[in-house]
Amino acid sequence: MKIITVSREFxxxxxxVGKRLADEMGxxxxxxxxxxxxxxxxxxxxxxxxxxxxxxxxxxIPLTFGRTINSIGQRMDVVNMMIEQQKVIKGIAEKGEDFVxxxxxxxxxxxxxxxxxxxxxxxxxxxxxxxxxxxxxxxxSEKELVKYIKxxxxxxxxSRELISNTKWGEKSNYDLxxxxxxxxxxxxxxxxxxxxxxxxxxxx
Amino acid sequence: MKIITVSREFxxxxxxVGKRLADEMGxxxxxxxxxxxxxxxxxxxxxxxxxxxxxxxxxxIPLTFGRTINSIGQRMDVVNMMIEQQKVIKGIAEKGEDFVxxxxxxxxxxxxxxxxxxxxxxxxxxxxxxxxxxxxxxxxSEKELVKYIKxxxxxxxxSRELISNTKWGEKSNYDLxxxxxxxxxxxxxxxxxxxxxxxxxxxx
Numbered sequence: 001m002k003i004i005t006v007s008r009e010f011x012x013x014x015x016x017v018g019k020r021l022a023d024e025m026g027x028x029x030x031x032x033x034x035x036x037x038x039x040x041x042x043x044x045x046x047x048x049x050x051x052x053x054x055x056x057x058x059x060x061i062p063l064t065f066g067r068t069i070n071s072i073g074q075r076m077d078v079v080n081m082m083i084e085q086q087k088v089i090k091g092i093a094e095k096g097e098d099f100v101x102x103x104x105x106x107x108x109x110x111x112x113x114x115x116x117x118x119x120x121x122x123x124x125x126x127x128x129x130x131x132x133x134x135x136x137x138x139x140x141s142e143k144e145l146v147k148y149i150k151x152x153x154x155x156x157x158x159s160r161e162l163i164s165n166t167k168w169g170e171k172s173n174y175d176l177x178x179x180x181x182x183x184x185x186x187x188x189x190x191x192x193x194x195x196x197x198x199x200x201x202x203x204x
Numbered sequence: 205m206k207i208i209t210v211s212r213e214f215x216x217x218x219x220x221v222g223k224r225l226a227d228e229m230g231x232x233x234x235x236x237x238x239x240x241x242x243x244x245x246x247x248x249x250x251x252x253x254x255x256x257x258x259x260x261x262x263x264x265i266p267l268t269f270g271r272t273i274n275s276i277g278q279r280m281d282v283v284n285m286m287i288e289q290q291k292v293i294k295g296i297a298e299k300g301e302d303f304v305x306x307x308x309x310x311x312x313x314x315x316x317x318x319x320x321x322x323x324x325x326x327x328x329x330x331x332x333x334x335x336x337x338x339x340x341x342x343x344x345s346e347k348e349l350v351k352y353i354k355x356x357x358x359x360x361x362x363s364r365e366l367i368s369n370t371k372w373g374e375k376s377n378y379d380l381x382x383x384x385x386x387x388x389x390x391x392x393x394x395x396x397x398x399x400x401x402x403x404x405x406x407x408x
Binding site: 119121123169171172174175176177178179182183184187188190191192194195198199 | 323325327373375376378379380381382383386387391392394395396398399402403
């Protein structure tokens with residue numbers, strides 16, 4: 001059984017790497033299905049869950065006394081969502097089939113399965129270019145987009161720190177770190193698939 | 205023209221990666237030839253030069269007044285060797301042929317040639333195992349070996365800082381970072397060669 005996790009900087013094309021890699025290797029790819037499963041479990045809208053999980057705790061810090069109770073409630077929502085997400089991800093792994101999963105701290109959550117962990121990163125120029133086409137970036141100036149990119153990365157870093165004492169993006173936590181600046185992602189997918197196959201014999 | 209630089213943590217198998225990669229791609233590999241060229245230029249023994257370049261400035265800090273002059277002399281030696289090394293490396297690149305070069309801050313020295321930069325790293329357990337067979341590690345206890353590994357890495361970090369404001373081992377400075385813990389190096393070489401070929405179209 002082989003699990004491949006893809007962690008990534010926002011705008012680095014990590015999701016594309018994950019999706020194409022699963023296609024190349026002919027194995028399952030988990031993404032929106034995870035949100036749907038959480039949504040069914042906690043009876044909340046999947047889009048809302050996605051937004052809350054992405055923003056982490058950054059928008060739920062109480063600023064005034066009047067907002068405190070509401071904020072605590074919101075934070076509890078995020079905590080519940082994260083717990084459910086962990087259960088869903090572990091449930092997928094328990095099926096015993098090969099799969100690729102992007103983000104969601106899956107490398108930590110599934111560490112007992114010894115997944116192959118990839119980190120995808122790129123320079124800020126490439127990340128701006130790759131983000132431009134996204135819905136959430138549509139009405140942002142370049143300056144606002146850079147701020148947004150850094151905010152999302154910061155949320156990812158924090159949500160990892162919550163469940164692990166290892167650092168998000170620190171190369172020692174990954175088997176392979178891929179710089180996608182000026183790289184056409186589809187051209188590197190077969191090499192990455194071969195790399196994973198080549199090392200799987202030696203991996204514990 | 206393609207230049208591939210391999211930077212590496214001590215004991216991670218980076219030299220093996222470089223050597224095998226050059227063989228796989230059928231291109232030149234530069235290592236001892238660089239020392240020989242420096243040796244001819246500054247009329248010093250190649251082994252002595254290698255030792256001095258590896259130790260960097262760490263053994264040449266004056267501890268007492270009596271040792272100061274000698275230490276300054278030694279430091280000048282290292283500086284001269286580094287300058288000559290840079291000239292030799294640039295000279296190789298000027299020939300216009302493809303090659304692989306390991307260490308020596310070649311990624312910085314040759315940055316105008318837009319080399320493909322690899323960083324090889326591994327966990328400390330693997331690095332101890334890989335270092336055990338080396339001459340310089342022969343009479344060291346495991347504790348001493350760990351200290352030695354960290355010292356060499358620290359020297360590499362410092363010698364990079366001397367000529368660049370970017371950090372040694374920081375993934376954003378490399379195109380591909382490879383974790384060789386529990387990996388049989390020869391199995392990954394064809395994949396790395398394919399990866400370099402696949403990205404070379406997109407690279408500036």
